[in-house]
Amino acid sequence: MSDFIIRPATVDDAPFLAETIIEAEKSGTDKLSYSTIFGLTEKEVHKYLINILEEEIDGCELSVSSFIVAEYNGKVAAALSAWVEGLEDIPSTIIKGNLLNYVLPKECIKRAMTLNEIIRELHVEYLPKTIQIGAGYVAKEFRGNRLLGILNKEIITKLLNENENVNSVWAQIFSCNVPSLKTYEKAGFTVVTTRQATNKEIENYLPSNKKYVLTKNYK
Amino acid sequence: MERTELIDKLTTIFRATFDEESLVISDELTANDVDNWDSLTHMILISEIEKGFDIKFRLKELNKMKNVGALIEIITSKID
Numbered sequence: 121m122s123d124f125i126i127r128p129a130t131v132d133d134a135p136f137l138a139e140t141i142i143e144a145e146k147s148g149t150d151k152l153s154y155s156t157i158f159g160l161t162e163k164e165v166h167k168y169l170i171n172i173l174e175e176e177i178d179g180c181e182l183s184v185s186s187f188i189v190a191e192y193n194g195k196v197a198a199a200l201s202a203w204v205e206g207l208e209d210i211p212s213t214i215i216k217g218n219l220l221n222y223v224l225p226k227e228c229i230k231r232a233m234t235l236n237e238i239i240r241e242l243h244v245e246y247l248p249k250t251i252q253i254g255a256g257y258v259a260k261e262f263r264g265n266r267l268l269g270i271l272n273k274e275i276i277t278k279l280l281n282e283n284e285n286v287n288s289v290w291a292q293i294f295s296c297n298v299p300s301l302k303t304y305e306k307a308g309f310t311v312v313t314t315r316q317a318t319n320k321e322i323e324n325y326l327p328s329n330k331k332y333v334l335t336k337n338y339k
Numbered sequence: 340m341e342r343t344e345l346i347d348k349l350t351t352i353f354r355a356t357f358d359e360e361s362l363v364i365s366d367e368l369t370a371n372d373v374d375n376w377d378s379l380t381h382m383i384l385i386s387e388i389e390k391g392f393d394i395k396f397r398l399k400e401l402n403k404m405k406n407v408g409a410l411i412e413i414i415t416s417k418i419d
Contacts (some may be wrong), residue, residue, distance in 0.1 A: 221382040
């Protein structure tokens, strides 16, 4: 572990961060919601995510400043995002929506309009002034070093220290992501909400029709 | 465009986007006040407003909008 450097992500890390967002979205399946909802190939999604990250807008899951990375010999090995929800009184979902509208082609938005009713059934609001854990990913060759656990601890400590009035950490996980669920439960998180979609069609667009919301209190 | 006319047009877009016929917009209205105001719906809302008013928001403008009042102000400045 001592050879890994943990540092905040920079815009130069955008390609790896885009890969992190894609792999985390897929939750171990081959279903990438950015592809299924917007009608894009994974390669196109990667390109647009880089465009979004390069805007360097803070405060959401698509912000470079939300990520920390583990680096080994100059190569990024793992990344994890977390942010304080609504720190500037604007929900992160609004910031994300603005970025998507700004970067994606109009035909992607048109396609999303037809699917929105199905997709939004699994939407769970983020509570303001809480830490939200976003995407995490370890490159294949660096697995087995417990990097996500290390990054988790590092980013939570950092955000708690920087934000005195924030004392809970939240994560949303698709039910198919059993390894992630187990890791969070082992770390003391508990499931507080389970959201299940009634429309079976949702499985055509998202990795699962069920989502867990987990939380842990600190301080 | 008169403010009332602008609000009427905006209300129509909001109601269609959120599929909520009784939705009433006010200056103080925020995303926290409306069910299902998630990132996808917001993206669609902004896109429909741009189309409806034939305007294009800058990213910087969008990320400063804390409520519908701020949104109305920016639309007004763009169509005047």
